[in-house]
């Protein structure tokens with residue numbers, strides 16, 4: 512493989528534009544190709560982000576022999592099928608979160624990647640920003656003593672209509688999978704897998720959750736209280752409480768640039784800026800892995816994605832959120 516990683520973008524929508532901005536910050540990556548179901552849209556995106564080429568179908572992108580890795584940025588119900596298609600055509604994949612709609616889908620994606628010895632990772636960009644690295648360091652050092660409980664919320668008021676990705680069932684709508692995934696991920700990072708999960712939700716007429724609250728219990732007695740909603744602007748902060756103090760990831764916590772550590776009533780504020788829109792760091796992780804011929808990130812392994820979706824599946828059972836109908 513060349514020293515420069517050649518990226519493809521599949522599904523040039525909202526998130527793909529932020530990602531493409533950050534791709535331009537990397538001196539080890541170029542945007543080789545972009546694919547939309549609409550050729551004119553692919554051409555426009557290609558000219559804005561100086562892609563070498565563009566396609567009017569996703570399959571053509573995956574067939575391009577010059578592309579090393581494809582970033583899948585479509586709504587979640589398409590992730591599994593499109594990831595399998597890209598892997599089967601010999602491409603490594605970075606797939607947006609949630610990487611699959613459920614654990615069964617995800618396991619089939621892992622099996623395909625492993626059988627073909629190809630790189631696969633979920634686009635959990637939060638894992639790679641400087642604030643998360645600092646949080647992990649603080650937790651490893653037992654900076655706030657024994658962890659007792661955490662709180663995290665993610666909420667905004669959405670005026671999007673029932674046909675939008677956020678609310679339409681066939682597009683994987685609902686707050687849990689779209690934004691609730693972030694507090695759940697943070698709880699996994701801090702506490703690991705819960706042994707008890709309780710959840711309640713309010714459902715929309717379209718049958719997806721517009722509000723979801725979760726309470727997780729852990730074997731050592733720790734607790735996590737988590738929320739997601741499209742109904743109201745909420746602080747979107749995360750605080751971990753320990754026997755000696757607390758660590759707060761300031762809003763929005765999933766791409767925080769400010770951490771407040773409180774010990775014995777004294778506050779210390781840390782500034783931890785990320786580069787670009789924050790996606791630069793996950794892009795560099797993928798570049799590193801590919802340049803070092805790794806098929807999995809040791810910082811965000813596939814098992815973590817599986818743990819995450821397993822917890823989300825369990826929460827969905829609790830709130831009777833099904834995507835089958």
Ligand SMILES: NC(=O)c1ccc[n+]([C@@H]2O[C@H](COP(=O)([O-])OP(=O)(O)OC[C@H]3O[C@@H](n4cnc5c(N)ncnc54)[C@H](OP(=O)(O)O)[C@@H]3O)[C@@H](O)[C@H]2O)c1
Pocket residue numbers: 522523524525526527546547548549552584585586587589607608609634636676682688689
């Ligand atoms: N990491 C983050 O911070 C972050 C933030 C937002 C979203 N996300 C994730 O990124 C994914 C995409 O979110 P988004 O807000 O960017 O979505 P979006 O703009 O609504 O859609 C992205 C693209 O998906 C393609 N697409 C393919 N089949 C489609 C269909 N049947 N209906 C609608 N679009 C279809 C469209 O591309 P073409 O028509 O051009 O082919 C569309 O432009 C989601 O899984 C979401 O969870 C991540």
